[in-house]
Amino acid sequence: MKHFLSMEGPVYRILTRFVELIVLNGLFLLFCIPIFTIGASTTALYSVTLKMVRNEESGVYSGFVQAFKKNFKQSTSIWILLMFAGLILYLDYLYLGLYEGDFTLLIILSLFFFTCIYLLLTILIFPYVARFKNTIRESVVNAMKIAITNPFQTISVLIFSIGPVLLIFFSPYLFLLALYLSIFLGFSLVAYLNSFLLRNIYEKY
Template sequence: MKHFLNMEGPFYRFLTRFVELIVLNCMFLIFCVPIFTIGASTTAMYSVTLKMVRNEESGVYNGFFQAFKKNFKQSTSIWILLWFTGIILLLNYLYLQLYDGDFTLLIIFSLLFFTFIHLLLTILVFPYVARFENTIRESMVNALKIAVTNPFQTIPVLIFSIGPVLLIFLSPHLFLVALYLSIFLGFSLVAYLNSFLFRNIYEKY
């Protein structure tokens, strides 16, 4: 019991990590406020959590600020590009409501395919940028290649990332719980869990 509660014990390590994730979550939300910085903030958060799971930590504050500054330009450019393509997809879905031609089924499948690709990029590209140094194009292409070649690790990442979002639509109670958790821990916890999977994937490269 003494070993369990001492400064080097599992309880203290768990409590320390728990507090670090709360701090990281707050920093992530604060730096997302301008909206156009969400990409850079996500990259910075993953930069910290990827170091956590590799035991290469440099502190939450320093690690986040350094990664945010280092990847700001590239991550923001990718985020704006994803926003732009997302708006195009949305407009296509709206146009589909008015379309009454012979290629409706083909258009639906095409939209679903490109929506899935867009979703994959939105979830996978920022952790990739946090770990590797490439051009914007190379980062987006390589993130998709990694997803295709590592489906069994990618599927849990999608579940961890999308699952909480889907749950909030099931009931008002779950929505309030998800909102509360997101404010204090949700985003950093998802990034932390995903980082264990990303660590196993990225070690191959």
């Protein structure tokens, strides 16, 4: 029992990790405030969590700030491109609501396909940038290749990432719960869980 509760025991390690994730979540939200820095903040978040699951972390704050500065330019460029692509998709859906011509089904299927690609890229590109050093084009292509060649792990990452967002639409209680968790732990916990899956994928490369 003494070993179980000691600083070397599992309880202490779990509590330490829990506190680290709370601090990391706070850093992520703080660095997301200017909006255009969300990409760099997400990359820094995954840089820390990917090291956590490999037991390589050297400090949450220092690791986050270093990764944020290191990947700022590339991650911000990718985030701006994703926002622009998301705006185009949004306008396409607005247009679809007004469209009364032929080939409606084809347009819906095309939009669904591009939406899936957009979601995959949005969720997977920043962990990839956190782990590998490539150009923006190479990062986009390689992230999609990894998603296609590892479908089961990719689906699991999507469930962890999108699942909590979908739950908030079921009831006001779930919305408030998700909001509360997001403020204190939600984003870092999702990234941490995803990092276990991503670690297994990235080790192949």
